[in-house]
Amino acid sequence: MSAISKLAFVIALLAAAPAGSQPAADIDSYYSDLRDLYQDLHRNPELAFQEVQTAAKLAARLRTLGFEVTTGVGRTGIVGLLKNGAGPVVMLRTELDALPVAEKTGAPFASTVVTKNLAGATVPVMHACGHDLHMTAWMGTARWMAEHRQQWHGTLMLVGQPAEESTSGAEAMLQDGLFERFPRPAYVIGLHDDDTMPAGTIGFHPGPFRALSISPAVTLYGRGGHGAMPYNTIDPVVMAARTVTALQTIVSRENNPMDPIVLTIGSIHGGTQANIIPDEVTLGLNIRTYSEETQARVLAAVARIIKAEAAASGAPREPSMRIPESGHIVVNDPALTRRVAAALQKAIGTQTVVEMPAKMTSEDFAEYGRAGVPAVLLHIGAVNAGKLADARRTGIPVPAPHSPEWLPDLEPTLKAAVRGETVVLLDLFNNK
Secondary structure: OOHHHHHHHHHHHHHHOOOOOOHHHHHHHHHHHHHHHHHHHHHOOOOOOOOHHHHHHHHHHHHHOOOEEEEEEOOOEEEEEEEEOOOOEEEEEEEOOOEOOOOOOOOOOOOOOEEEOOOOOEEEOEOOOOHHHHHHHHHHHHHHHHHOHHHOOEEEEEEEEOOOOOOOHHHHHHHOOOOOOOOOOOEEEEEEEEEEEEOOOEEEOOEEEEOEEEOOEEEEEOEOEEOOOHHHOEOHHHHHHHHHHHHHHHHHHOOOOOOOEEEEEEEEEOOOOOOEEOOEEEEEEEEEEOOHHHHHHHHHHHHHHHHHHHHHOOOOOOOEEEOOOOOOOEEEOHHHHHHHHHHHHHHHOOOOEEEOOOEOOOOOOHHHHHOOOOEEEEEEEEEOHHHHHHHHHHOOOOOOOOOOOOOOOHHHHHHHHHHHHHHHHHHHHHOO
């Protein structure tokens, strides 16, 4: 066989290879650049609706790959379009924002950022939920798709969404015309890191997957005074302590355990110094359920208990409860979930792509499905397999998202995330 004939034979083999069979080697070659991007994003986090530099970095990279980029969507979000002939529009979403958490990972690229949040409070900032990993994988996928346009046809829509942690960024982008100013996608895909699976394992779950969440603020009112004379006061700190304990009975004594509820008091604010009894204390609650009916029942129970505790303490006025707008349940479109899971299992393997249980965590990714577009949120294991095995053996959990020690096992997680996103996109673009 001549050299020309051999070359033609190799080209024919590559052309005949199934879509999605080639990404792994390319992704390996991207890793050094992606690692640097990840560390830069991790070192320089920004809070919800403040992701100006983060968005600028990603927008610049997308432009170099040939994407049409629009910034400032939903305040600080970005949209990148890569048009590649006739075919479906497929949206891949990442989040941009970080959390008000002081990092304790000890990583050489750890965040030391301290800034003011939108309320004016000074807070530390960290990518404690893995959005830096999500953005980096999203960018690796963008590069692969741009460099391999011959393998797919359609329009790739990359969305960098702000303010996921405040569950308001998706709605902000939709209200700013995400599905009107830009092509309406046929499918929406998202990927989130996970502390329950070994690094590189991809998890899927058809149907209801992530809980709806609401975060009321409760203020208890007392009568302040000198710490040496508590008998002249009505102490809202003691009132708050009793209230925190009483609220736990909603889950333990008022709820059917087959109907999951999580009720967390994540913050208590009151007082200025040790020898002054304050006038009021504010509790920050978070309530997670899988139905609006259960959520309403829990809120009613909270209102009943806080009023009773205030009355029992002789409070001068009833407590107040500010109830913000609730988030929504993430429902993975069952047919789309089964389709992408089958494509992933075929390309990567059934041992690495597994069905996982629903979670009580929440996500404003729900809004895209609620807007009428079939959507699926996948999870990617991000914990070293050995450390996860040790945790299961000892019963001591590994750090998880929202922990100041959360740091994904980068290389296997990132490579698998890019590979997984690429496989899913190729399947959605190429299979009718």
